[in-house]
Amino acid sequence: MSFNTRLQTLADEALTIGKACNEGANADYIPFLASVPADLCAVSMACCDGTVIHSGDHDYGFALESISKVCSMSLAMEQKGAELVREKIGAEPTGLPFNSVMALTVHQDKPLTPLVNAGAMSTVSFLDAPDKESRWQMILDFQRKMMSHNIRLSDEVNTSEQETNFHNRAIAWLLYAAGNCFSDPMDACEVYTRQCSTLVSCDDLATLGGTLANGGVNPVTKEQVISPDNIGPILAEMTMEGMYDYSGDWAYLVGLPGKSGVGGGVVAVVPGRMAIAGFSPPLDEAGNSVRAMKMIRHIANNLNFNVYRPC
Secondary structure, three states: OOHHHHHHHHHHHHHHHHHHOOOOEOOOOOHHHHHOOOOOOEEEEEEOOOOEEEEEOOOOOEEOHHHHHHHHHHHHHHHHOHHHHHHHOOOOOOOOOOOOHHHHHHOOOOOOOOOOHHHHHHHHHHOOOOOHHHHHHHHHHHHHHHOOOOOEEOHHHHHHHHOOOHHHHHHHHHHHHOOOOOOOHHHHHHHHHHHHOEEEOHHHHHHHHHHHHOOOEOOOOOOEOOOHHHHHHHHHHHHHHOOHHHHHHHHHHOOOOEEEOOOOEEEEEEOOOEEEEEEOOOEOOOOOEHHHHHHHHHHHHHOOOOOOOOO
16 A cells, blocks of 8 residues: 555545544634534645645635634744744743733733734734735735645635624733734734634645645745744744643644644644644634544554654
8 A cells, every 4th residue: 555545544534533523613702613514524634745635625715713823923933033033922832721811911911922812913013014914915925825825815704803803902902012012903913813814725724734844845836935944943832832722632642733723724743744634613622623633633643643752
């Protein structure tokens, strides 16, 4: 059996496991996400040689949500350097939910990591851009470079989120008051909300992870998107905070840097080899897709892909 055949077999097995799971529920605090069919399910893998393996609803467009934080963080590191991003925003897990105000209060209004809402808005504000629209366009362009040119803003998702993002607006003002928001806070909040509102497929998400696995080179387009020097810091951030409050358990059970979003996507990176992405809307209490985690774990464990386990 060839390796690609084995990957396809594992993808099909994982899909069966995912579809058999009835746990979790769609995010309901954003009206659009509550309306996405809960039975959608997909798994995709993007290898460093450009091979893409998938099963299920792999071409369905879903909201990128918090996985967009990886893109804006990566862009900030490309512009400013990883060390300056760590100094200004942080590289520590908060130990609290991704939208926590208490986490800011406890840590003197410093967000600690670009992978929570406060840190993501701080990251957006930190980018070199002359105005709000330029800032948004550079983020969208970078998402496309990490995934594909098919990435687009969903007006429906964006409107649904902009009309309900009062909590994030409050966080943005707290950041600004403490000197940790580096542009107009409402502009930063609006652009952050837009970056969460782009539509991606499971194949796109696997390609995002594949770009990180492949030393910053998009495995499909072959474009060098991210400096190899920034890959280690990016994957470290994903390990510490990428799966919200489940990040420690994810490292323990799967052993791969990962990132989830409340749109139902999860991506895990196997450095130097490939990325595994899963999608299905029902989430656990932390905000991670229950089926996507099960599917990725099945594939990663069967291939012995664990960065903490000796070969």
